[in-house]
Amino acid sequence: MVTTRRKVGILFSYSEGWIGGSYYFINLVYALKQLDDDQKPHVVIVSESEAALDIIKQTGYPYLSYIGSRFQYNFVERCINKLSRIVFKKSVIQKDFPAGTIDVLFGYYEQLFRFEKSRKIFWIPDLQDKHYPQYLGADIAASRKAQHEALAYTNSEVLFSSNDSKNDFDTFYPKSICKKYVVQFAVTLPKYSDLPFEEVAAKFGVSQPYFFSPNQFWSHKNHFTVIKAVEILKKKNIEVTVVFTGNEKTGGGAYANELKEYVSKAGLQANCLFLGFIDRKEQLVLMQNAKAIIQPSLFEGWSTVVEDSKCMNKYLILSDLKVHHEQISENVNFFSPTDPDALAVVIADLLNNEITTIPKSYEPNLLTFAKGFLNAINNN
Incomplete structure (x- = not known):
């Protein structure tokens, strides 16, 4: 019987501009449902709007809660941090979630850096900036390079969706010291058979x-x-x-x-x-x-x-x-x-030809996704 569940914060917002990213986090919560009850973590949806929790609730996951993603700083604190970032390259005043709220925070890597005190696992889906920077623009490509270097050469935790992406990272940052995980994601499709x-x-x-x-x-x-x-x-x-x-x-x-x-x-x-x-x-x-x-x-x-x-x-x-x-x-x-x-x-x-497919069971992929993620959050 579980008395204390691991509390995993998932930084999430729904975006039609990057729908694949939105689906990723929704599918992650669906996958966690496959775990035995005593292994299921408590998922805290971290977002600017509680509407994000309503989207995740549609998964039917039993252990969910919400917390706002913005910390409040007064005028003096903002001024001090602005100056300290210029001088020391970091904020002197760092706020965090209330004690006991979150054990580990997970999300798309670009959005996690501002949470300076929490334990974080940074999700890097790919290194497009290295292969096709022309499709991103010079500013975005340069920003991603700086962020990847910040993760590679610090005691960070980074999760990749494929061995291919991890190998890419190792190629471009061969002296990286960060902890790396590869967790291949799987999907859960909503019921659509009732739609003719x-x-x-x-x-x-x-x-x-x-x-x-x-x-x-x-x-x-x-x-x-x-x-x-x-x-x-x-x-x-x-x-x-x-x-x-x-x-x-x-x-x-x-x-x-x-x-x-x-x-x-x-x-x-x-x-x-x-x-x-x-x-x-x-x-x-x-x-x-x-x-x-x-x-x-x-x-x-x-x-x-x-x-x-x-x-x-x-x-x-x-x-x-x-x-x-x-x-x-x-x-x-x-x-x-x-x-x-x-x-x-x-x-x-x-x-011009009949297409026949080889039947493959998809269920094991969901459990592999869930267990891979569970291993990452428990590995500290």
């Missing part, structure tokens, strides 16, 4: 067969390769439909607009459908009924799209990345993400 495909298809003007590519509209997600593959096929009189979903306002919307302009000029409006950011259940219904899922990304830390597809036992067309090979080895066809001709060949082949 016909209803969703009619709403969005989708007809079968179609391929599905659900990704946020960041440049490194590489939608252009998919569109060019569709264009190649159309020139060969092979009509293919690809449905894209995701927040088209990401990064100000310029990238999504470029994609749509290309589609319009190429006369592919009937082949490339942009649905925008849609309801999660509607997205899953479209995923379930697609011919196959296309994930063309140039870079990933651990793809939520891949995990969703694995959970559904859907066939995947994946960019040939090390991390994608780490995630899945069956029910998949890999292609070079810079070769639309190669992708066109794969799409045409799957379009």
Whole structure:
């Protein structure tokens, strides 16, 4: 019988701009439900708004509470800290959560630095700044470099979602002294079977067969390769439909607009459908009924799209990345993400043939996720 549960603070806020990050924390709490009751930690949702707790409550996790993420500093304290950061590179006056509230705080690494006194585990999904800094901008890339160095060369705790990301970190920071964990995340999908495909298809003007590519509209997600593959096929009189979903306002919307302009000029409006950011259940219904899922990304830390597809036992067309090979080895066809001709060949082949997938149980992935995270928070 548990008398005292480990209190784990999770810094969480829901963001359509980085929906993969939001889903990560929701899926983490779902995974923790798989643990035996005496192993389940008490999860404290740390956020600026208590609405974040309401989102997490939908998981049905039994041990939840909330605390605000902002500490209050008076005018004098703010002035002292501003001066001390200039002189000493840190705040002299440091506040913390009330005693006994949180044993360890977990969250996306960029957002954790201001919690200076708490024990923290920093989540680094990937090192995109090292591979594709042009998609981030010079200021963001420089900021991430400084933050990674601050973690690498101090007695910090860092959690990676893949061995690929950890190996990246070790390559760029070979003399790092931080403690590192690799915890590959898994997903829990909301119930969507009660939502008829016909209803969703009619709403969005989708007809079968179609391929599905659900990704946020960041440049490194590489939608252009998919569109060019569709264009190649159309020139060969092979009509293919690809449905894209995701927040088209990401990064100000310029990238999504470029994609749509290309589609319009190429006369592919009937082949490339942009649905925008849609309801999660509607997205899953479209995923379930697609011919196959296309994930063309140039870079990933651990793809939520891949995990969703694995959970559904859907066939995947994946960019040939090390991390994608780490995630899945069956029910998949890999292609070079810079070769639309190669992708066109794969799409045409799957379009004209029956796709059969090898059944795989997904449940063990959830328990592995939960136990990996539990090991990290207990390892101090």
